[in-house]
Amino acid sequence: MRIFDNFVYKDGEIVDNNWVKWFHWGIPDEKGQERTDARNNLELLGHCKPCTVLSGCYFVKSRLPKKQAEGDGLLHPHCDCTLKGLSNPTVKAYCAIEKFSGYIFSEKYADNGKKALFEGFGYTIEDSEGLKAEYERQAKQKHSNGDYIVRGLDPQYGQDINIVIELTTPTGRNVQLISGWKVHPLGLITCNTPLAND
């Protein structure tokens, strides 16, 4: 067996590139009403919610959602899910501007300390757009290199992952922040929180 088959050179680094797509029958990959209808119907029939939310999502094979129960099956015993190989998937990262303007820098959430932390780095709410763009750029690059940490699959809204974001702050410090993202079908990840550090 050639164990290096999965690894490729990318941006001067050796990265894991063995991508797979999670698949549960009956669910269109594309987000929209048709997918929602199918997920509703499968839920009505008692199919497992996490399995249907994962269908169509891309993962590096060495970093899959954690099994919820021992036994046969990808996620749980009698799981209908399978994995399909993917070559060179396109990945996208999206961070809503509100994650900064309406959360991190919001007065409403000031008591969690995130606002003070970012302001201590020299950022203000005016930097929301720039931070959003930088988070998206780094998340896309790291995710496409398989450089993410798998979290639990509860409460079933989708697989959450962590990505380490590296910033050179306006005050000149180099900081590493653990950000939280959710995996969606067809290679999309969206930011849950710019600063989890949990």
Next chain:
Amino acid sequence: MKLYDNIKLTAEIAELAQNGIHKGYSGLIVKCEGDIYTVCFYNPYNFGEKAYAKVNKKFLVFSSRSDKRIIQELEGYLQNVKMEKYTKLSECDVQEYDAVELIVEKPKYAIAGVHKGDRGCVNSTYAIDNHWEIIFSERGTGKDIAQIGVAREDFIIIDKF
């Protein structure tokens, strides 16, 4: 539009609205009797919640055709389902980015480190089985405690988005 098609409700109908079923909600046709269809409506704000209701087909519009295998499973499922048990959908008053506070102490939250009085931010646009996804954070440190699902009756909204 036929049996087992997915549909959308195109009008606000008083009789349905008082049971929490509103214009734009989607559902599945489970029975056709002339112009009157029985629809299993799904709550778009609470995944997993359903209500069966009769509605004139003129208020429905086709959304998507069900997968063949889903139809096969539905045929068996609907023979045994007690439709009269599911008649109402709950109304939703939660929005993404609402600031919330946990008002109960429960083992299922404590196991994740979240306790009564802890505050968080709603991270989902819909609930799952009446549970909303909330990111709870420590006070003052910038660190999160956990991202968990919390039952609607277990938290209050302290600041709307």
